[in-house]
Amino acid sequence: MKGLLVKDLKIIMQNKTMLAVLVIIEAVFFVMQEADGMGFVIAYMMMGCGMMALSTVTMDEHDKSMGFLMTMPVSRRDYALEKYVLTFLCMLAGGLAAFLPYGLLLSGEAGRMFTAVMGIVPVMVVIQMVALPAQMKFGGEKGRIVLACIFAAVMLVMIAVEKIGKQYGGQPWLRDLVKEVSDGIRKTGTAGAVGIAAAVCAVCIWISYLASRRIMEKKEF
Amino acid sequence: MLLKLENVEKTYRDFTLRCSMEVAEGSITGLIGANGAGKSTTFKALLGLIRTDGGNMEILGKRQGDFTAKDREDIGVVLAESTFCGTLTVKDAAAVMENMYRKFNRKAFLDKCDGFGLPLEKQIKDFSTGMKAKFKLLCAMGHEARLLVLDEPTVGLDNVVRSEMLDEMRRYMETDGRAILISSHISSDLEGLCDDLYFIKNGEILFHEDTDVILSDYAVLKVSRQQYGDLDKRYVSYRKEEPFGYKLLTKEKQFYLDNYPSLAVEKGNIDDVMLMMVKGEKVEGLK
Incomplete structure (x- = not known):
């Protein structure tokens, strides 16, 4: 797997333009919005770097090099696992690159930083966990279309939930349900919320990895 | 045997591969056939890049599974x-191969690439076809593998470089315990390199023969219709109609030289054998 990681890091480093754009946009937001833009910048950098990891799947597909890689001493499972390791390394690097300037700026406001990070990291993880198997299954162009469709479907569901909420918001049973859930979350405290978020992320990662592994095992080159 | 395929089957909508072949230790085996005959499918099957529908495969003494x-x-x-x-x-x-293969020698590989005129810091996508072919072959030979599986490795190379790469393959075989399976459209490459040849057509192996035997015993007979009528056809395997009569493929060149001195007998080569098998009509058994 080390060889695959080396290959993908080399591919990412070749994409200097994208790396430069990420850093410039981060710097611009940092200067313009200061502390208010922290959540956005962290999300942006994690997403951008995660996408760069994702693009290595596209590159493997595009140059038909995936078949060649599978003749080397790596298994299909190794390939799937490596893409997850790479994605998390890239997201971590992007998140840290975004977080560190704010860490210096808001060194006395740990709570504020914690809230910003906790609010955004699970969302970014879930998005990447949907994107990875989609990219492995459908490849470059199709993968992007499928991904756009998935996110469009999520948006539609959210809109539907909002409308249903408005329509039935006055119903006592719905009010009670919402109250029970929010009370439950409040009772768990910060540690509980972090635990729940971590558990959700872990389940998403595991399901996503199993799906990617299966996709790779079934793939023909 | 370093490689053994027994009744390997793979069916696509409009194509079925049914293939049996062997590659012995110390030998260079060629796989020849027209475009779409099944050469690449055979390679992909034995490398596990596609799932097969039946048959057995052994690679380096291990079942493929x-x-x-x-x-x-x-x-x-x-x-x-x-x-x-x-x-x-x-x-x-x-750098990638260094982290993949224990026997990969980075310095030797880079020296060799440099020696063959490959720019070390240029992106592969900007290489010429010939440069890519050289690079691919040097990668395959860069980690002391026992078995080389080479699908059209000399495509795009000019004569001089092709000759150099063929010499590389011969040098590679100087170490005991190795073997090469190679496919190529360039028959002269295979004639000078391979110990034996498999010919594949429409997904089936039609023919397996030692290269020396093809070159020494096979011949193409050029006969008029009248000569064809009088000919002993026991040793004729393929017939192709021509304006002057027929071209016939035989494995018994000497028989026809001895018994039909007036016939035009052309020494066989891989191109002739392949052409007769692809374009000709099978006449084995006709008297």
């Missing part, structure tokens, strides 16, 4: 259409 990713260190591969990602350079590829 038991052949692990680690075992693939002993195989060097050239695929007709794929290699490393095009944005990488030769130096990048060396």
